[in-house]
Amino acid sequence: MRHIISILLENEPGALSRVAGLFSARGYNIESLTVAPTEDATLSRMTIVTSGSDDVIEQINKQLNKLVDVVKVIDLSEGEHIERELMLVKVRAVGKDREEMKRMADIFRGRIIDVTDRDYTIELTGSGSKLDAFLKAVSRDVILETVRTGASGIGRGDRVLKL
Amino acid sequence: MEISGAEILVRCLQEEGVDHLFGYPGGAVLFIYDELFKQNRVKHILVRHEQAAVHAADGYARASGRVGVALVTSGPGVTNAVTGIATAYMDSIPMVIITGQVPTHAIGQDAFQEVDTVGITRPCVKHNFLVKDVRDIATTVKKAFYLAATGRPGPIVVDIPKDVTAAKCKFEYPETVEMRSYSPVTKGHAGQIKKALSLLMKAERPMIYTGGGVVLGEASKELSQLVRKLGFPCTSTLMGLGAFPASDAQFLGMLGMHGTYEANMAMQHCDVLLAIGARFDDRVIGNPKHFFDEKRKIIHIDIDPSSISKRVRVDVPIVGNVKDVLQELTKQMSGAAAGKPDAAALKTWWAQIELWRARDSLKYDRSSTLIKPQYVIQKLHEVTRGEAYVTSDVGQHQMWAAQFYKFEKPRRWINSGGLGTMGFGMPSAMGAQLAHPKDTVVCVTGESSIMMCIQELSTCKQYRLPLKIVSLNNRYMGMVRQWQEFFHGNRYAESYMDALPDFVKLAESFGHIGVRIEKPGDVEGALVEAFKRKNDLVFMDFVTDQAENVYPMIPGGKGLSEMILV
Ligand SMILES: Cc1cc2nc3c(=O)[nH]c(=O)nc-3n(C[C@H](O)[C@H](O)[C@H](O)COP(=O)(O)OP(=O)(O)OC[C@H]3O[C@@H](n4cnc5c(N)ncnc54)[C@H](O)[C@@H]3O)c2cc1C
Ligand SMILES: Cc1ncc(C[n+]2csc(CCOP(=O)(O)OP(=O)(O)O)c2C)c(N)n1
Ligand SMILES: [Mg+2]
Numbered sequence: 001m002r003h004i005i006s007i008l009l010e011n012e013p014g015a016l017s018r019v020a021g022l023f024s025a026r027g028y029n030i031e032s033l034t035v036a037p038t039e040d041a042t043l044s045r046m047t048i049v050t051s052g053s054d055d056v057i058e059q060i061n062k063q064l065n066k067l068v069d070v071v072k073v074i075d076l077s078e079g080e081h082i083e084r085e086l087m088l089v090k091v092r093a094v095g096k097d098r099e100e101m102k103r104m105a106d107i108f109r110g111r112i113i114d115v116t117d118r119d120y121t122i123e124l125t126g127s128g129s130k131l132d133a134f135l136k137a138v139s140r141d142v143i144l145e146t147v148r149t150g151a152s153g154i155g156r157g158d159r160v161l162k163l
Numbered sequence: 164m165e166i167s168g169a170e171i172l173v174r175c176l177q178e179e180g181v182d183h184l185f186g187y188p189g190g191a192v193l194f195i196y197d198e199l200f201k202q203n204r205v206k207h208i209l210v211r212h213e214q215a216a217v218h219a220a221d222g223y224a225r226a227s228g229r230v231g232v233a234l235v236t237s238g239p240g241v242t243n244a245v246t247g248i249a250t251a252y253m254d255s256i257p258m259v260i261i262t263g264q265v266p267t268h269a270i271g272q273d274a275f276q277e278v279d280t281v282g283i284t285r286p287c288v289k290h291n292f293l294v295k296d297v298r299d300i301a302t303t304v305k306k307a308f309y310l311a312a313t314g315r316p317g318p319i320v321v322d323i324p325k326d327v328t329a330a331k332c333k334f335e336y337p338e339t340v341e342m343r344s345y346s347p348v349t350k351g352h353a354g355q356i357k358k359a360l361s362l363l364m365k366a367e368r369p370m371i372y373t374g375g376g377v378v379l380g381e382a383s384k385e386l387s388q389l390v391r392k393l394g395f396p397c398t399s400t401l402m403g404l405g406a407f408p409a410s411d412a413q414f415l416g417m418l419g420m421h422g423t424y425e426a427n428m429a430m431q432h433c434d435v436l437l438a439i440g441a442r443f444d445d446r447v448i449g450n451p452k453h454f455f456d457e458k459r460k461i462i463h464i465d466i467d468p469s470s471i472s473k474r475v476r477v478d479v480p481i482v483g484n485v486k487d488v489l490q491e492l493t494k495q496m497s498g499a500a501a502g503k504p505d506a507a508a509l510k511t512w513w514a515q516i517e518l519w520r521a522r523d524s525l526k527y528d529r530s531s532t533l534i535k536p537q538y539v540i541q542k543l544h545e546v547t548r549g550e551a552y553v554t555s556d557v558g559q560h561q562m563w564a565a566q567f568y569k570f571e572k573p574r575r576w577i578n579s580g581g582l583g584t585m586g587f588g589m590p591s592a593m594g595a596q597l598a599h600p601k602d603t604v605v606c607v608t609g610e611s612s613i614m615m616c617i618q619e620l621s622t623c624k625q626y627r628l629p630l631k632i633v634s635l636n637n638r639y640m641g642m643v644r645q646w647q648e649f650f651h652g653n654r655y656a657e658s659y660m661d662a663l664p665d666f667v668k669l670a671e672s673f674g675h676i677g678v679r680i681e682k683p684g685d686v687e688g689a690l691v692e693a694f695k696r697k698n699d700l701v702f703m704d705f706v707t708d709q710a711e712n713v714y715p716m717i718p719g720g721k722g723l724s725e726m727i728l729v
Contacts, residue, residue: 009344013293014281014285014293017282018285021285021286058472059469059473062468063469065468065469066467066468066469068289068290068310068344068345069344070344071343071344163343
């Protein structure tokens, strides 16, 4: 099953490689991983999307907690949560595609954030599946380039990951 | 007053009460050596290879229960040390390894003798640090000792660039250490302990399975009390030997791949299993599927949550320090509500176990005209009255030492279980001897393993370490040969040790005493003579039966009750 795990860790050099190294050394799967400092500059927050049997997910949680740089771990998918991912897509925008791409961006509530006479760059946020849906909806040869951040997640309501 | 980083480091070691430091110098650690030279509280032991420095610190830690400390230079010093670090990591040994690093401005430049020490050691340490500022040395060392010794112990690497050891600042050793991201549990959950107790009281075929955690957690007294109070059978992993006295009738011997018939059968057929500080290793339970052919309830006490339900699902997990948990368990047992073990069921169970025990699975041919390795270990046990610190290398001799030297006390048995590192025996014996200068220290080894750190005979001479080396020389990598005999059609590919040295002359050339023993009738006499020599290292080269195998044996992929027996 797919799980989305949130981690607070010391904002130290090397902390990221401890987490990444743990996943590769133990053969755990990483679908995506994002990390950035939090409002407290001594802490980073990481979101990892992974998948595995219940036993594997239990071990992932335990092994993460065991890392000395890891302060807190929660499995967001155990409860109500919100997930967002950002994608930037550069598409060809000439001839009839120019109008069509504008329309698609609107339908998916994307924003065109860069324009040249040949292409658009569209910014989209949403769940991973929404971004997938956008890519499916536009024809392949229009897409020049994509970049995605991987999912970030947060618990709903009272579910707060904080020190 | 400002002092150099090197002096700060040495002062930190003094503050931690470090009496022995095992190391080997080089460019990146010269300021540190200079400071060591100027003092005499921390005694430096100069080994002949960095692997041995780490093994020796490891042996010191295992024999004494204190943190072992090693010091090596950057680059090749570190890479040589990695085998020792991984060995300690796999067996959860508390150690601090200080490594020199190239100066901070040179890091990342492929500088002379630069390696990414933090990167290379990351997967085989509990934690590691790169100290980039002289003002961080004291707190980092404090943290390193704290992390090494608390929770599930393990090796900590502290990497210090040369310029940081030269830079100066004020020295103040922190009294306490606080880390928001690290807080090991001690007390077990009282409710879980209560659940465990009620399972134990209902058991008809109970079994207690103990491991290295009991030794690491200094809980052998608590364990013995509990086992006797319950009247249950008790077995131990290779790493836990000595935590419960081997001579006790409730002890079934070691379990696992080379465990006794009675221990493995009882493990397989019990209905309630109490696992204490043991991690259900693949060499212990064999094929997990086969293990689950029998239904049983499992209670698991371990300080590391990740050891629980890793290979085997358990019913009652108890996360906590073994000593605290066993104390609580014993206390609850004395309570009025606790009830008593089922005496009638227990009697039937013991009758079954005695039948298994009567199978005498460790028997061997005592009338052979060749020296049987098992016989040497039995005699060794007799001659040393079971009181020696025994280290070993890796192979058949290791298993025979575990099976036939009946350990009565914890920390007497020192071996590399998790990594299985050949070369561990002699250096770890050096560490044990330095931890216990007045006690007898024996290294049981094989002619192949001993060659992996043979250079340490020189260290033993320099520091007058009177080790007794018992080499079971079968002219084979016996353990490899045994597998080839059983599973590879007797094709002994590269497992014969050709061109062996004359070990007697070899020992003599290092300034020690060497003896070769070729007849069973000479075994006891040779041992008696050797142990009379309190101040000398004696290398005993026992020429043993080449064809002997270790029994019982559970072949890979098989279950606990599928042992090959003699
Ligand atoms: C050639 C060879 C053959 C082998 N054959 C066998 C064999 O037949 N039988 C066998 O048993 N082994 C055998 N081994 C060893 C095996 O590989 C493992 O090293 C060993 O079984 C592990 O022992 P353990 O489960 O006691 O764990 P250890 O590695 O000793 O782990 C200790 C456990 O206790 C926990 N712990 C630590 N401190 C505490 C504390 N204070 N409180 C609570 N818990 C704590 C740790 O978290 C860990 O889970 C063999 C090795 C070799 C090289
Ligand atoms: C460093 C290392 N290399 C290889 C092995 C694989 N190995 C395990 S036992 C063994 C043979 C050991 O031979 P010896 O020391 O003579 O002991 P014996 O089995 O003959 O008693 C080997 C090669 C190992 N455990 N460690
Ligand atoms: Mg051999």
